[in-house]
Amino acid sequence: MDESTLRSTGKICIVYVRYIEDNEPKTSYYGLLDLYGDDTAKNIVKSLNCLWTKDDLKPTNSCWLSTDNASTFTGANEGVIAKLRNQLSIDYLELNTCVAHSFALVGSQASYNSKTLNNKIPVLSESIMKVESVISKIYNYFNKSCPRQLKLKNWQNFTEMPELKFKRIFDIRWSSIRDCIRPIIVNVQPGSQALFACLQEAIDDYNSTNVERECAKDLLNEILNDEFLFLLHMHHDLHESVLGPITKPMQNDHLSYFNLMETIKEKTSILKGWTFESPTATDPALADYLELTKTNSFGAFKIVKDDREKLSNNCLEHINRLFEELDRRFSSSSVQENTSILFDPQYLIEHKKKISSNTYGRSALDFVRKKYRNFSDFDFIAVRNEWESLKASLIDYIDYIALDYSPKNVLEKFSFT
Incomplete structure (x- = not known):
């Protein structure tokens, strides 16, 4: 579910449904709720119930909803999910927030200082x-000036480097900064400092106007600045080595909870190694930068070192804010952890030596059984016996899965074996 506003300022809520058809999970458009200008949680719940009633669906058969992070949906007491649980007496109803939106909030909110009593x-x-x-x-300097772009292109060709254009940061798209940093990094590295050379040429070009030369000088001073270059290299590796690789799997419609949490765990362990206590205890790009600037020069250009202990502390503070936001928005889900133990193909493959144990999956199954014991037509006893019968076949099947298996098709193929 996702709420939106029309050009006419009308309030609507679009609803998609996730279901199984022919043993394959599918997502389809279900309906559009006209909220008639009232986007409160109370009215969304009322409109959703009307949609269910219209299609002769039992609201109590809903066990999971997915929304964005708006408090209208996620509020602990007055949100849509909380109201549905209370009104329909379905405490088993679970909520998933959009992982892509949640992770975008992790990145954007980590850019802000921690709140204090005075702040x-x-x-x-x-x-x-x-x-x-x-x-x-940098973007504004080159964006609308063909002569400046041509000078940069000539220097890029001279240094035999790719012709990369500088990109704009979009406030509404936090991850856009990754694509903005990459071309700058490439254009400032020793041996291919096309950006520096282009600006220096503009400064020394006495056929240009004083305004043009001063503009180039001001920008070069801002870029050829130890604080900026220090932070630029750190954020480059932060996005390329950690945040980017987490974002990419989120584009996969079949991403599992287990794979997502394992990826986050793997990448956060990298961040924990960036203590900044020594040049080697940092990210690789920053470590190279620190080594290259030992003699107060960066390639062909002089540089004045800043207070690097302070810069390191700023970087550590930003990383700690990332940890705080990750813990807040990607806290573990007991329901999904236990269902992963029972049914996630990747989890089963990685733990296949344990599956043959008589006790494997029993505690996870007990949790799920208790969670959904009040769900309509859920047989609390039969499901345990079904699991024990299923597990024997599952053990044999997992042993023969190809190494290049597709998680999307594993359970579909298993159902026909």
Whole structure:
């Protein structure tokens, strides 16, 4: 479910349904709720119940809803999910927030300083403002000037590097900063410093206007700045090595809870190694930058070192904020953890030596049975016997799954064996 606003300011809520057909999970459009200007949780629940009634569906057969992170849906007491649980007496109803939206909030909210008693309004971190400001100035300098773009292109060709254009940061798309950082990093590295060379040429071009030369000088000073370059290299690896690889699997419609949480666990373990206590205890790009600037130069250009202990602390603070947001928005789900133990193909493959144990899956199954014991037509006793019968066949099947298996098709194929 996702709420939206029409151009006419009318309030609507679009509903999709996830279901199994021919042993394959599918997602289809279900309906559009006209909220008639009232987007409160109470009215959304009322409209949803009307939609169910119209199609002769039993609301109590709903066991899971997925929404964005708006408090209208997720509020602990007054949200849509909370109201449905109370009104329909279905405490087994679970909520999933959109993982892509949740992770975007992790990145964007981690850019703000932690709230304190004296700071009730979130304030963007100074180091983040510095990086985003300079990136935007680089984009604006080249964006609408063909002569400047041509000079940059000539220097890129001269240094035998790819012709990369600088990109704009979009406030509504947090992950856009990754694509903005990449071309800047490539254009400032020793041996291919096309960006620096282009600006230096503009400064030394006495046929240009004073305004043009001053503009190039100001931008070069902002880029050839130890604080900016330090933060740029750190954020480059943060996005390329950690955040980007987490974002990419989220585009897969068949991403499982187990794979998602394992990916987050793997990437956060990388972050925990970035203590900044020494040049080697940082990300690789930043470690290279620290090594290259030992003699107060960065390639062909001089540089004045900033207070690097302070810069390291700023980076650590940002990473700690990422941890806080990840814990907040990707806390473990007991329901999904236990169902993963029972049915997730990747989990079963990684733990196949344990499956043959008589006790494997029993505690997980007991949790699920208790969770859904009040669900319509759920047989609390029979499901246990069915699991024991299923497990024997599952053990044999898991042993013969090809290494290049498709998680999408595993259970579908198993049902026909």
